[in-house]
Amino acid sequence: MHVLVATPSGGLGQGGIDRLMGALKLQLERQDSADIDVRFIATRGPGHVGLSVFYTLGFCLRMFAARIAGRADVIHINVASMGSTYRKLVIARCARLLGIPYVLHLHGAEYRSFWNGDGGFLDRRIQSMFEHASRVVVLGRVWRDFIAGRAPGAAGNIVIVPNATETPLLAHIGGGDSIHILFLGRIGERKGVPQLCDALANMKSVGHWRATIAGDGEVEETRARLTELGLTDRVQLPGWVGPDEVAALIASADILALPSFAENLPVSVIEGMASGLAVVTTPVGAVEDIVTNEQNGLLVPPGDVAALTKALTRLVEDPALRTRLGDAARAVHRERLEIAPFAMALQRVWRDASIGNRLEARS
Known part of the structure; x- marks a missing residue:
C-alpha cells in the first residue's frame, strides 16, 4: 500500500503537526513493514507563507505522478485552520479528480471558530471536503461531535486517534531542590502565557521554584513582561528550542504548565505525561479525554490566574501530590498515548480507506 502524507514541512518543521508526523515517520521506519510505503511531503514549506502555493502545487504534481505509476493508494491530509485549510481544499479536490481516496486528519486548535x-x-x-473524505481522523470526542455536526455526511467515517509521543529516552531527574515549572509551546495569548506570568508573579513569596517558558512567538514581549514583574531571576526564556533541548528540559522539569484558551490535543501535555510530570492545564479541546482533574493532572479554567496560581503553588509545596499525579499521567501515556499504537491505528485507517475505495469502484 502506497500512502502520501501531506504535512506542513514534510515532518521536519517546528509545529505540532510536523513533530507528530516526524515521530510517526521514525516509528514506521523502525517497523520496516514491507507491505506499506509512506512518503511525507511538504505542502507549506519552511519559508515565507507566500511560497506555500508552490509546495501545494508540487504536492499535487507528485500525487498525479504517483497515480500514473500506480503508487498512490491513499492520501493522508493533515489539516488545520486558515491557510492550511485553503491548501488542503486544493489537494483534496485533486485527489478526488484522480480517483484517490483521502483521509483528513484534523489538528487545528481554533477550527470551531474558523469553520463557523x-x-x-x-x-x-x-x-x-470532509464529507468526501474516506475517513476523518480527529483527536478526541469533542472534535468528533463537532465534525459530525458541521458535516453530517462524514459522521460514519470519523475515527478518534489521539496524538501520541515516543517514550522518553532521557531519564526523568526533575529540578532537584528547586522545583522546575516548564511551559512548551508558541508564546502568546492563545497559550495563556500572560496569565502564566501573572501566576508566577503571585508565587514570588513561595520558595524553591524556578520556571522555563520555551517556544517561539512573542518572546521579546514576554521578556519585557517578566522584567516588569521582577521575575528575571527565576524564569528563563530561551526562545525556540530543538528536539534535544526539549527532551532535556522535560527531563529536568517537575511540572508542565499549559494554561491555553484553545487547543486540539496538545503534544506538549502528552510529552510531559510521558515523563511523569505533574500537569497543570485547561479543559479545552480534547484535553479532558486524557487529563482527569485531581487524578492524573490539575485542570484550571482558562484565564483564571487565581486558580492557576493555586494549582502551581499546591504542586510546588506538595511533593507527594506531584508524584501521585505524575505517576498516573505516565501510566495513561503507556496505556493510550504511545507512538507505536498510534502508528498502527493510522495504518488501519489507511487500509480501511483503501479497501472502501476499491469496493466502491467495483460496485
Whole structure:
C-alpha cells in the first residue's frame, strides 16, 4: 500500500503537526513493514507563507505522478485552520479528480471558530471536503461531535486517534531542590502565557521554584513582561528550542504548565505525561479525554490566574501530590498515548480507506 502524507514541512518543521508526523515517520521506519510505503511531503514549506502555493502545487504534481505509476493508494491530509485549510481544499479536490481516496486528519486548535458554519461559499467547500473524505481522523470526542455536526455526511467515517509521543529516552531527574515549572509551546495569548506570568508573579513569596517558558512567538514581549514583574531571576526564556533541548528540559522539569484558551490535543501535555510530570492545564479541546482533574493532572479554567496560581503553588509545596499525579499521567501515556499504537491505528485507517475505495469502484 502506497500512502502520501501531506504535512506542513514534510515532518521536519517546528509545529505540532510536523513533530507528530516526524515521530510517526521514525516509528514506521523502525517497523520496516514491507507491505506499506509512506512518503511525507511538504505542502507549506519552511519559508515565507507566500511560497506555500508552490509546495501545494508540487504536492499535487507528485500525487498525479504517483497515480500514473500506480503508487498512490491513499492520501493522508493533515489539516488545520486558515491557510492550511485553503491548501488542503486544493489537494483534496485533486485527489478526488484522480480517483484517490483521502483521509483528513484534523489538528487545528481554533477550527470551531474558523469553520463557523455560516452557510457561505467557504463553509460549503469545507463541508464537501470532509464529507468526501474516506475517513476523518480527529483527536478526541469533542472534535468528533463537532465534525459530525458541521458535516453530517462524514459522521460514519470519523475515527478518534489521539496524538501520541515516543517514550522518553532521557531519564526523568526533575529540578532537584528547586522545583522546575516548564511551559512548551508558541508564546502568546492563545497559550495563556500572560496569565502564566501573572501566576508566577503571585508565587514570588513561595520558595524553591524556578520556571522555563520555551517556544517561539512573542518572546521579546514576554521578556519585557517578566522584567516588569521582577521575575528575571527565576524564569528563563530561551526562545525556540530543538528536539534535544526539549527532551532535556522535560527531563529536568517537575511540572508542565499549559494554561491555553484553545487547543486540539496538545503534544506538549502528552510529552510531559510521558515523563511523569505533574500537569497543570485547561479543559479545552480534547484535553479532558486524557487529563482527569485531581487524578492524573490539575485542570484550571482558562484565564483564571487565581486558580492557576493555586494549582502551581499546591504542586510546588506538595511533593507527594506531584508524584501521585505524575505517576498516573505516565501510566495513561503507556496505556493510550504511545507512538507505536498510534502508528498502527493510522495504518488501519489507511487500509480501511483503501479497501472502501476499491469496493466502491467495483460496485
